[in-house]
Amino acid sequence: MSRTVLERLERLPRRDLTVLSLKGISTLVPGGWSNLTSADTLICEVIGSDDPELVRQVRARADQLSRARHEGYERALSLYDAVNRSQHATGGLRVLANVTAGVPLLKRIASVTPPGDTLQAVDLSLKVGAELLAFTQVNGLPGDSFADFGAALADYAGEARVRMAALVCFDGLLPLGDQALSRLDGLLGAAGSGDLRKLPAYGRMAALIPGRSDSDHMNFLRRGVDQWLGWAGGFVSQLGLTGQKAVQALESTLGPWQGRMDQLAAFLDAFTDTYAHTGVQAVARRLVERAAAEI
Numbered sequence: 001m002s003r004t005v006l007e008r009l010e011r012l013p014r015r016d017l018t019v020l021s022l023k024g025i026s027t028l029v030p031g032g033w034s035n036l037t038s039a040d041t042l043i044c045e046v047i048g049s050d051d052p053e054l055v056r057q058v059r060a061r062a063d064q065l066s067r068a069r070h071e072g073y074e075r076a077l078s079l080y081d082a083v084n085r086s087q088h089a090t091g092g093l094r095v096l097a098n099v100t101a102g103v104p105l106l107k108r109i110a111s112v113t114p115p116g117d118t119l120q121a122v123d124l125s126l127k128v129g130a131e132l133l134a135f136t137q138v139n140g141l142p143g144d145s146f147a148d149f150g151a152a153l154a155d156y157a158g159e160a161r162v163r164m165a166a167l168v169c170f171d172g173l174l175p176l177g178d179q180a181l182s183r184l185d186g187l188l189g190a191a192g193s194g195d196l197r198k199l200p201a202y203g204r205m206a207a208l209i210p211g212r213s214d215s216d217h218m219n220f221l222r223r224g225v226d227q228w229l230g231w232a233g234g235f236v237s238q239l240g241l242t243g244q245k246a247v248q249a250l251e252s253t254l255g256p257w258q259g260r261m262d263q264l265a266a267f268l269d270a271f272t273d274t275y276a277h278t279g280v281q282a283v284a285r286r287l288v289e290r291a292a293a294e295i
Contacts, residue, residue, distance in 0.1 A: 072137030
């Protein structure tokens with residue numbers, strides 16, 4: 001039997017490159033982020049009580065919902081897993097050993113060859129698409145609920161908000177520059193179905209994306225990006241986010257980085273699991289909130 005959402009939460013790492021990267025980028029986000037890996041702690045936080053019997057009842061209901069095939073919690077996690085596995089291989093990234101620039105924290109100092117801008121933009125759109133589809137799965141909405149997704153982004157907090165900050169910085173500002181958001185439409189307009197098929201996540205997500213063809217799926221992703229950009233532009237402006245600020249935030253936890261920004265972005269893709277990590281945490285929170293409401 002596959003692990004429940006809460007079992008996956010409890011198996012998340014407490015300290016690794018993913019956690020350090022998220023801690024670094026969270027310093028740019030009001031409210032920050034804590035690496036919550038205890039189901040009981042999450043339940044107590046949601047219900048505002050540490051009564052053992054109530055905690056047990058909420059967990060039992062959460063596990064029941066998690067295992068129910070007609071519920072979307074496991075499918076939501078499969079989407080985060082898909083983009084996470086994909087980012088490790090985007091554009092056939094090559095890890096080159098024994099290069100002096102990099103993160104001193106690692107004994108295996110590495111430099112990574114970044115993908116081209118078009119493929120990077122398509123990869124970002126696929127991650128936004130996964131976020132949209134996970135949102136609809138968890139909330140029982142049709143897959144093309146673009147307006148609902150756009151409205152919900154304004155209410156993102158905690159792990160969900162930090163995941164979006166990581167997406168903006170790691171997949172936008174660092175690899176594509178400070179004008180990344182304004183460049184996206186043009187880059188996606190130049191992309192073809194061949195670029196989409198280069199991303200391993202697409203094969204795993206295609207069945208959940210509305211539409212029958214690669215062209216339909218690309219149109220869906222672009223519509224999702226349009227909704228996301230409406231929120232992301234305000235987010236970047238409000239926090240004054242730039243590629244340099246992202247680098248400085250990451251250096252506060254990872255140590256000095258001496259390579260280019262796009263190399264840092266590719267390094268993070270190759271060696272961190274930020275999407276899946278915060279995805280598990282966010283889905284677990286939503287699941288516990290529902291379970292608590294039903295007790």
